[in-house]
Amino acid sequence: MTAIIELDHLSKHYSPAIIGVDDISLSVGDGEFLTLLGPSGCGKSTLLRMIGGFEEPTAGTIRLAGQDVTALPPYRRAINMVFQDYALFPHMTVGRNVAYGLKLLGCSELEIRTRVYDALKLVGLYDKLKLYPHQLSGGQRQRIALARAIVRRPKVLLLDEPLSALDAKLREQMQTELKRLQEKVGITFIMVTHDQTEALVMSDQIVVMEKGRIAQKGTPQQLYDHPASIYVANFIGTTTFLPGAVEAADQTTARIALGGGEIAANIDRPFARGERVTIGLRPEKIRILAEGETAANVLAGRVSEVIYYGLGLRLGVTLADGSRIFADLLLPDTLARSQVPPVGLAVRLAVAPHNVFVFAGEEAA
Amino acid sequence: MTTQTHRRASRFAADTAFATFIALLMGFLYIPIWVLIAFSFNDSSSLSWPLSGFTLDWYAKLAGNEPLLRAIRNSFYVATGATVLTLLIGVPAALALHRFDFPGKTAFRRLILLPITLPGIVTGISMLNMFKLTGLSLSLETVIIGHATALVGVVVTQVYARLQRLPPSLQEAAFDLGAGPWRSFVDITLPNIRSAIVGAGLLSFVLSFDEIPVTFFLTGRENTLPMYIYSTMRRGITPEINAVGTIIVLLSLGLIILSVLMTKRQGPGR
Numbered sequence: 001m002t003a004i005i006e007l008d009h010l011s012k013h014y015s016p017a018i019i020g021v022d023d024i025s026l027s028v029g030d031g032e033f034l035t036l037l038g039p040s041g042c043g044k045s046t047l048l049r050m051i052g053g054f055e056e057p058t059a060g061t062i063r064l065a066g067q068d069v070t071a072l073p074p075y076r077r078a079i080n081m082v083f084q085d086y087a088l089f090p091h092m093t094v095g096r097n098v099a100y101g102l103k104l105l106g107c108s109e110l111e112i113r114t115r116v117y118d119a120l121k122l123v124g125l126y127d128k129l130k131l132y133p134h135q136l137s138g139g140q141r142q143r144i145a146l147a148r149a150i151v152r153r154p155k156v157l158l159l160d161e162p163l164s165a166l167d168a169k170l171r172e173q174m175q176t177e178l179k180r181l182q183e184k185v186g187i188t189f190i191m192v193t194h195d196q197t198e199a200l201v202m203s204d205q206i207v208v209m210e211k212g213r214i215a216q217k218g219t220p221q222q223l224y225d226h227p228a229s230i231y232v233a234n235f236i237g238t239t240t241f242l243p244g245a246v247e248a249a250d251q252t253t254a255r256i257a258l259g260g261g262e263i264a265a266n267i268d269r270p271f272a273r274g275e276r277v278t279i280g281l282r283p284e285k286i287r288i289l290a291e292g293e294t295a296a297n298v299l300a301g302r303v304s305e306v307i308y309y310g311l312g313l314r315l316g317v318t319l320a321d322g323s324r325i326f327a328d329l330l331l332p333d334t335l336a337r338s339q340v341p342p343v344g345l346a347v348r349l350a351v352a353p354h355n356v357f358v359f360a361g362e363e364a365a
Numbered sequence: 366m367t368t369q370t371h372r373r374a375s376r377f378a379a380d381t382a383f384a385t386f387i388a389l390l391m392g393f394l395y396i397p398i399w400v401l402i403a404f405s406f407n408d409s410s411s412l413s414w415p416l417s418g419f420t421l422d423w424y425a426k427l428a429g430n431e432p433l434l435r436a437i438r439n440s441f442y443v444a445t446g447a448t449v450l451t452l453l454i455g456v457p458a459a460l461a462l463h464r465f466d467f468p469g470k471t472a473f474r475r476l477i478l479l480p481i482t483l484p485g486i487v488t489g490i491s492m493l494n495m496f497k498l499t500g501l502s503l504s505l506e507t508v509i510i511g512h513a514t515a516l517v518g519v520v521v522t523q524v525y526a527r528l529q530r531l532p533p534s535l536q537e538a539a540f541d542l543g544a545g546p547w548r549s550f551v552d553i554t555l556p557n558i559r560s561a562i563v564g565a566g567l568l569s570f571v572l573s574f575d576e577i578p579v580t581f582f583l584t585g586r587e588n589t590l591p592m593y594i595y596s597t598m599r600r601g602i603t604p605e606i607n608a609v610g611t612i613i614v615l616l617s618l619g620l621i622i623l624s625v626l627m628t629k630r631q632g633p634g635r
Contacts, residue, residue: 054537074540087538091556100552101542152542 004030004155004188005051010060012046012212020046022212023060028156028205033182033189035199037235038209044192045160047209051190052081052158065155075104080149081158085165086141088133094120094144095129101152119151120144122181139170146178150185157182159191163198175201196236200224208232226268230278230359239280240325243362246275254358260319261299265356280357283314286327287350288341295350299325303345313340317347325349398614405607423608430605436593437609440574443505443589447512447573448566454513455520456562462521463528474525481518485578488515493582503585511583512573519572520565527561528554559627567624571617 005028012020021043028034036044049055051062053074061070069077080101089097098119102112120126123143133141142162149157162178163171179202182189193199199206200220208215208223208231216228227233230241244256244263249271256263256279263279271277289295304324305316312330319325327349329340341347408420427433462474480488492511493503501507535557539549575591584592594606 052541054540073545074537075543075545079541081538081541083534083538085532085534087532087534089535089538089553100539100544104543104548148542 002030003027004032004065005190006063007047007051008061008063010047010050010057010062012043012050012055013058019043019212020055021050021057024212024214025060026207026214026217028188028190031186031188032204033179033191033202034205034207035203036190036192036207036209037194037196037199038215039194039235042209043212044194044209046212048081048158048160048190048192051156052079053077054081078155079158080152080154080156081160082142082145082149082162084160084162086133086145088141088144088148090133093130093132094125094136097133097144098148098151101148105152115151119147122150122185123147138166139174142166142174146181150187154187156188156190159189161192161194164193164195171198178202200236208235227280227357230280230361233280233357233359238283238326239357240283241278241280242323242325244277244279246271246273246277248273253353256356256358258299258319258323259321260301260323263297263299263351263356264353265358266354267358271358271360275360276362278359278362280359281325281351282355283326283328285351285355286325288315288327288329289348289350293348293350296353297351297356299349299351301325301347301349303341303343303347306340306343315341315347317349401607401610402614404604405611407604410604423604427605427608432588433590433593433605433609436588436590439505439587440590443508443512443580444570444574446506446509447516448570450509450513451516451520451569452562452566455517455565456524458517459521459524459528462525474521477521478518480515483515485515485576486582489579489582492579496583503583505584505587505589507583507585508580508589511579512569512576515579516569516572519569520562523561523565523568524558527558531557563624563627567620570620 005026007024007026010024010026011022013022014020024047036047038044046055050057053069053072053076057070061068063069064077064079074081089100092100095116098116099112102115107115116129117126120129123146125140125143125147128136128140128144133144136144142165146162159178163174166174175198178189182202191198191202203220205217206220206223207217210231216223216232218226223232223236227236227239233239234241242258242260244258247255247257247262249255249267251270252266252268254265254267254271256265256277258279265279287295289298299317299319301317301319303315304318307314307316312328315327315329316324317327403416405423406419406421407416408418408422409416458477462470467473488511492507492514496503496507531554535553536549539553540546544552576589577591577595580589580592588596590609594609597603597606
């Protein structure tokens with residue numbers, strides 16, 4: 001895949017002490033849906049705004065389709081943006097909003113009309129042509145902002161938290177709709193979000209950011225199944241962390257002593273004997289063993305908490321040393337509720353060695 | 366049953382009290398104007414109740430009163446000049462305040478507002494001193510300058526407040542869609558602050574039109590309407606003055622309607 005956006009050692013330092021983006025190099029493939037994911041203040045929005053030309057980098061270069069655009073203002077870049085607040089022009093109708101960017105391109109009246117029609121058709125709002133933005137619902141405004149941005153056929157479309165202003169139900173629906181639209185128009189999308197579900201559902205590639213730097217880049221599955229750090233494991237999905245020490249290790253497996261037992265884990269890099277580590281466990285990958293059943297890794301504890309969340313149950317299990325891990329129990333059958341372990345019951349948990357994350361060092365909590 | 370009747374009765378009392386209050390308020394605001402209009406059509410030159418008969422004499426007299434007509438023309442000239450000058454200075458100043466961050470910005474904002482709060486007499490005397498110093502002879506133009514210094518604050522405050530309420534993303538979106546700084550200002554910023562500019566302009570016009578203290582110090586041999594009325598008042602109110610007042614009320618009404626149309630034609634604001 002050819003790269004459409006290349007960031008080369010890009011930095012934005014507001015002052016020596018305040019760093020927005022710190023030395024980021026990143027390449028975005030043509031036609032890709034890439035998401036910049038991270039908590040507020042991690043620099044993801046600053047990075048997006050630099051690509052759009054709204055912020056000037058203090059160092060580094062931005063290339064768009066091979067051409068250096070670092071010094072170009074936004075109106076000279078073949079990039080468009082969907083703003084978080086949509087930024088629809090309140091004094092113009094939907095039609096004039098969408099047509100505005102085409103008028104500035106110098107398109108003919110006829111071309112403008114057909115392209116506005118196509119763009120509005122694409123988002124399913126052609127009948128709203130003559131309405132003003134304040135007469136539309138939040139979801140409709142969002143789509144108009146999208147139509148206004150893609151009607152110019154940019155090389156790259158930037159989306160700044162595009163769904164954050166919508167209610168939960170609509171957001172879920174728009175996630176798949178946006179993804180489908182992106183595949184249809186074939187434009188590269190770069191989206192900023194702090195919502196991990198949004199990132200997982202929509203992206204081809206996710207870049208997790210931490211304090212102005214890239215913590216990890218990969219496909220949603222790579223990030224979810226092989227988080228590179230405690231930070232990433234903590235940010236994507238739910239993870240319980242336990243401190244431990246390496247008892248024995250070879251190239252691919254390690255035995256790790258925990259306060260409340262011992263656990264085997266698959267590893268992809270060497271660990272030294274006696275090294276302090278943190279292991280991470282996903283609640284949905286932990287199974288509750290039936291009476292007499294055995295497994296490779298067994299942790300014994302007592303149920304201390306039962307949380308019901310509709311889809312299933314999340315059990316808090318306290319181990320012998322007082323540390324607590326979570327295990328999910330799906331409830332595919334309503335009647336199965338009678339088998340729910342009560343608080344105080346002794347249970348044995350099993351987790352496969354390839355589902356145990358091992359991180360060097362201790363959790364900075 | 367009884368509680369319901371009670372409730373209905375007390376509701377009726379509350380409604381009546383409220384309606385009475387509104388009527389009194391409206392009366393307080395508008396009865397003087399109706400009296401003025403009524404007397405301008407009254408055929409007696411003494412301003413006493415009851416009205417004695419209908420006449421258009423005062424309007425006819427007014428049309429032949431050369432000094433009065435001249436004062437009206439002067440007032441329009443001064444108010445228009447002051448408004449245009451104020452807008453020419455005030456709107457760019459508000460834009461600069463909004464766009465740029467510079468040391469002493471807050472101080473600048475306060476200083477620009479100060480002349481509004483200064484009594485007209487102080488502005489008048491100080492401007493008079495300055496014009497004397499620079500050797501400028503007093504005329505209607507010096508009155509325009511005097512009015513503008515006080516009115517710039519009105520325009521800057523109004524336009525700046527509107528700019529502050531505009532989301533910054535609007536201009537960014539215009540940039541994003543290919544508009545340079547000038548295009549984005551004309552196409553996006555200006556239409557969204559237009560009603561504030563029109564409003565501030567109208568307010569400036571009205572304030573300048575009936576201004577006396579500053580005018581008193583800065584005018585040369587020409588008189589504006591309020592100055593003229595003030596000077597003839599020493600001989601008592603004549604129905605002619607009421608006729609002028611009536612015309613001004615009608616003109617103001619026209620101005621208000623015009624401003625509503627001007628700010629509404631571009632479609633719903635927000």
